[in-house]
Amino acid sequence: MNYIVDDNGFYGKFGGAYVPEMLYPNVEELRQNYLKIIYKPEFQKELQALLKDYVGRPTPLYFAKRLSERYNTKIYLKREDLNHTGAHKINNTMGQILLAKRLGKKRIIAETGAGQHGVATATVCALMGLECIVYMGEVDIERQAPNVARMKMLGASVVPATSGSKTLKDATNEAIRDWINNPEDTYYIIGSVVGPHPYPDMVARFQAVISEEMMAQLQEQTGRDYPDYVVACVGGGSNAAGAFYHYLDRPEVKLVAVEAAGLGIESGESAATSVLGKEGIIHGSRTLLMQTEDGQVVEPYSISAGLDYPGVGPLHAHLHQSGRAVFESITDDEALKAVLELTRLEGIIPALESAHALAALDRIGAKPEDVVVVNLSGRGDKDLATYLKRFHFDEE
Numbered sequence: 001m002n003y004i005v006d007d008n009g010f011y012g013k014f015g016g017a018y019v020p021e022m023l024y025p026n027v028e029e030l031r032q033n034y035l036k037i038i039y040k041p042e043f044q045k046e047l048q049a050l051l052k053d054y055v056g057r058p059t060p061l062y063f064a065k066r067l068s069e070r071y072n073t074k075i076y077l078k079r080e081d082l083n084h085t086g087a088h089k090i091n092n093t094m095g096q097i098l099l100a101k102r103l104g105k106k107r108i109i110a111e112t113g114a115g116q117h118g119v120a121t122a123t124v125c126a127l128m129g130l131e132c133i134v135y136m137g138e139v140d141i142e143r144q145a146p147n148v149a150r151m152k153m154l155g156a157s158v159v160p161a162t163s164g165s166k167t168l169k170d171a172t173n174e175a176i177r178d179w180i181n182n183p184e185d186t187y188y189i190i191g192s193v194v195g196p197h198p199y200p201d202m203v204a205r206f207q208a209v210i211s212e213e214m215m216a217q218l219q220e221q222t223g224r225d226y227p228d229y230v231v232a233c234v235g236g237g238s239n240a241a242g243a244f245y246h247y248l249d250r251p252e253v254k255l256v257a258v259e260a261a262g263l264g265i266e267s268g269e270s271a272a273t274s275v276l277g278k279e280g281i282i283h284g285s286r287t288l289l290m291q292t293e294d295g296q297v298v299e300p301y302s303i304s305a306g307l308d309y310p311g312v313g314p315l316h317a318h319l320h321q322s323g324r325a326v327f328e329s330i331t332d333d334e335a336l337k338a339v340l341e342l343t344r345l346e347g348i349i350p351a352l353e354s355a356h357a358l359a360a361l362d363r364i365g366a367k368p369e370d371v372v373v374v375n376l377s378g379r380g381d382k383d384l385a386t387y388l389k390r391f392h393f394d395e396e
């Protein structure tokens with residue numbers, strides 16, 4: 001079995017590039033050039049230097065002793081929370097902005113839901129001195145004020161999407177409209193392994209640095225370059241794709257993808273696409289998505305804004321359907337419990353998204369001698385307001 005995208009942009013029956021004709025030249029330009037450009041030695045040299053000195057890579061692989069005792073297995077945390085801007089997202093935006101420069105683009109657009117991808121994009125645009133326009137739903141602009149402030153401080157224009165539910169999918173529509181209108185000078189940085197081919201494959205390759213480092217770090221720390229389990233949360237699926245990437249064709253490594261169940265799978269307030277989703281087309285690719293009988297996208301819900309996405313990338317749809325990865329779903333309450341557990345056992349405050357992966361630790365059935373890597377996708381600073389509201393420290 002091969003889990004790398006095929007020549008037509010598909011993972012099994014998922015993927016492809018279902019874009020309006022007006023967008024075809026942009027996507028085609030990217031498809032023809034991305035591999036040629038990103039594996040050039042001078043591109044890799046610039047990217048590796050920035051990942052090291054600016055982003056702060058390699059991120060540590062940390063043996064979590066007290067957490068391991070709690071679950072009676074050997075747990076290592078891949079510390080993506082220690083990256084500049086607090087999550088894995090910058091691995092991808094850094095790669096794409098270097099590509100945009102090589103393609104001669106002057107103007108960068110992006111869409112963002114929670115604002116994390118917007119911040120990671122605005123950051124690399126400031127670094128490179130490129131104009132940055134971030135589309136964001138009006139509702140999300142209100143919900144995510146600190147990230148909006150960060151983007152503006154970094155010099156980005158944050159443009160509200162005022163149609164539909166005024167959230168991520170509406171912001172994406174606005175970004176696509178912009179790209180159609182500005183095909184020559186504009187580059188669209190997509191923030192996860194979603195969108196038309198070649199985006200899912202390109203983003204996975206930029207995030208693959210996570211599992212590349214894991215192999216060397218595990219070799220050094222355990223004497224073996226692979227774990228028994230890799231566990232990662234899935235919104236669109238980019239941190240999971242990066243953590244799984246170099247183990248996709250190694251069946252001895254069990255891959256666990258963790259989605260947000262929100263208030264519960266049956267509650268109508270959920271983002272567990274692998275359970276609730278059906279095949280369809282969203283953001284230019286065929287994948288699993290939550291939709292009504294007549295194909296309208298269902299508004300997802302999770303306490304964690306980064307997992308609040310109505311689909312999964314086509315690679316994950318394929319991993320689910322082929323059974324290569326096990327999918328779990330974790331409720332808001334279970335994730336919150338995992339936040340406090342990691343904080344109190346290890347002194348690390350995780351992002352709500354990453355806490356979903358941690359909460360799956362008692363589901364996977366790991367044995368005492370097993371090595372489990374949890375990809376800690378981000379830090380909890382951005383979620384402090386939620387934590388203060390949900391944990392009642394004054395009563396302790």
Ligand SMILES: *Cc1c(COP(=O)(O)O)cnc(C)c1O
Pocket residue numbers: 087088089116117191192193233234235236237238239240306307351353354377378379
């Ligand atoms: C955005 C985000 C996610 C979800 O995105 P993926 O593409 O699924 O990785 C997970 N964790 C954090 C901290 C995020 O910011």
